[in-house]
C-alpha cells in the first residue's frame with residue numbers, strides 16, 4: 001500500500017458502495033480489506049430477485065455476502081465455491097424446471113430466507129443475520145425490503161422477467177427498454193447511509209440492471225445529492241469496448257444509441273459523478289466529458305489482491321477529486 005492510498009482509506013469515515021453481482025462484489029471485497037468494517041456500507045441490487053421452486057432467490061445479495069465471506073465461486077461469479085448439485089439432478093430426474101442452477105449448500109440460504117420472509121421478517125434483517133453468521137463484518141443492505149423487479153422489454157419476445165432473460169434465454173432477445181416493476185421504500189439504513197457518505201463508490205456493475213434499480217427507489221437520488229456536490233466515483237464496467245462479464249456491451253448501443261465505452265457509462269450517470277476510474281487506454285473517449293476527473297489504471301480484477309489494489313486506488317482518487 002502506498003502512503004497516499006493508506007491515507008485515502010483513512011480519510012473516509014463513511015464509504016457506501018452500490019453493487020450488483022460479480023463485478024460489484026469483487027470491488028466490494030477489495031474495499032472490505034482496505035476499510036475498517038464500520039466505514040463500509042454496501043447497498044445491493046434486488047431487482048434480480050425472483051421466486052423459484054417456491055423459494056425467494058436474491059442472487060446479487062448472495063453474491064456479495066458469499067464474496068465478502070470468502071465463500072464464493074470466483075470463476076463462475078455466483079453461488080458457493082464448495083458446492084454440489086445433487087438436488088438439481090433429482091429435480092431433472094423428475095423432469096422439472098432445472099434452468100436455474102441452485103446448489104445444495106446454496107439452497108440452505110434460500111430456504112432460511114424464505115422461511116423468515118414467510119414469518120414476516122424483513123429481507124434486510126434476514127440479510128444482516130445471514131451475513132453476520134458467515135463472518136461478514138461490514139454492513140450489507142439489500143436496496144429494499146419490498147419487491148422491485150427488473151423487467152426486460154425485448155424487440156421480439158415481449159417483456160421478460162430479468163432471470164428468464166438473463167439465464168434461461170442467455171440474454172439473446174435484444175433489449176428495447178428496461179423497467180422496474182415496483183417502487184418500494186429503500187430498506188432501513190439505505191437513505192441515511194447515502195446522505196452521510198463521504199464518498200459513494202459505483203463498482204464495475206451494469207448501470208441499467210444493477211445500479212439503476214437502486215437509483216429508481218424513492219429518495220435515493222435526493223440522498224445522493226444531499227451534500228450539494230457530486231460524491232460518486234464510478235469504476236467503468238466497460239474495458240476496451242467489452243463488458244468483463246454479462247450483456248452490457250450489447251445493451252449500451254441498444255439503450256443509449258452509442259458504442260459501448262467508459263464514456264457512455266459516465267454519460268449515463270451524468271452530473272452525479274465526481275470522477276470515473278477506467279482501464280488504461282479507455283480514457284481517450286472521456287475527453288469530451290471534461291472537466292470530469294478520470295483515473296486510468298488497471299481495473300480488471302482477477303485476484304483478491306487486484307480487488308484490494310483497485311479499491312485503494314479508487315479511494316485515493318476519490319480523496320483527490322473530493323478534496
Ligand code: FO1
Pocket residue numbers: 020021022048058059060062063078079099100101102103106163166167
Ligand atoms: N447465473 C447463470 O447464468 N446460471 C445459473 O444457473 C445461475 C444460478 C444462480 C444461483 C444462485 C445465485 O445466487 C445466482 C445464480 N446465477 C446464475 C447468477 C445470477 O442469475 C446473475 O448473475 C445475477 O442475477 C446477475 O447479477
